[in-house]
Amino acid sequence: MASIFGHVAASSTLGYTAFPKHIRKATILLTGFCAFAPDLDVLGFRFGIPYESEWGHRGWTHSLVFAFVFGSLMAWLFFREKPEFRKMWLWCILSTASHPLLDMMTNGGRGCALWWPFSLERIFFPFRPIQVSPMSIGGFIGKWGMVVLASEMVWIGLPCLVLVMIVGISRRFAQKKQTDSP
Ligand SMILES: [Zn+2]
Numbered sequence: 001m002a003s004i005f006g007h008v009a010a011s012s013t014l015g016y017t018a019f020p021k022h023i024r025k026a027t028i029l030l031t032g033f034c035a036f037a038p039d040l041d042v043l044g045f046r047f048g049i050p051y052e053s054e055w056g057h058r059g060w061t062h063s064l065v066f067a068f069v070f071g072s073l074m075a076w077l078f079f080r081e082k083p084e085f086r087k088m089w090l091w092c093i094l095s096t097a098s099h100p101l102l103d104m105m106t107n108g109g110r111g112c113a114l115w116w117p118f119s120l121e122r123i124f125f126p127f128r129p130i131q132v133s134p135m136s137i138g139g140f141i142g143k144w145g146m147v148v149l150a151s152e153m154v155w156i157g158l159p160c161l162v163l164v165m166i167v168g169i170s171r172r173f174a175q176k177k178q179t180d181s182p
Pocket residue numbers: 001002038039058062099100103
């Protein structure tokens with residue numbers, strides 16, 4: 001896994017760039033939860049589900065099918081009667097899907113079953129610069145946690161920040177152009 005910070009940074013940046021009209025505390029929290037939710041599969045360890053099982057960590061919950069179903073469910077639960085349902089549906093699905101895509105850039109653990117249930121193969125991207133995060137909160141305290149945060153600052157935080165700045169500046173320019181035009 002990448003850490004919860006990395007996953008939530010990705011879902012929030014996605015919202016800021018693609019769904020700016022719907023940025024609110026509640027929507028950021030919900031999509032942040034979507035981005036983190038695939039890692040709830042670690043609870044399976046307590047029930048004896050092995051890592052390598054399709055039901056284990058980075059298995060079915062790290063697939064695009066799961067992202068579609070889970071994201072749809074969250075949007076339906078919280079936004080089905082709201083006018084922004086379609087946008088929130090998309091944001092929830094993309095946030096959930098961003099999770100395995102980030103995990104596939106980490107340098108440890110097994111790959112993700114991205115194509116489950118059509119393929120059980122665990123895959124990574126060829127480029128894996130992100131330091132893998134420990135699976136327990138205890139493991140996060142100390143040197144490993146610091147290394148993870150530093151790595152995510154560089155490989156997730158910085159690209160997100162640059163994207164937010166570019167989008168923010170271009171929006172301001174577009175706004176200025178509009179107000180300046182006769
Ligand atoms: Zn994960």
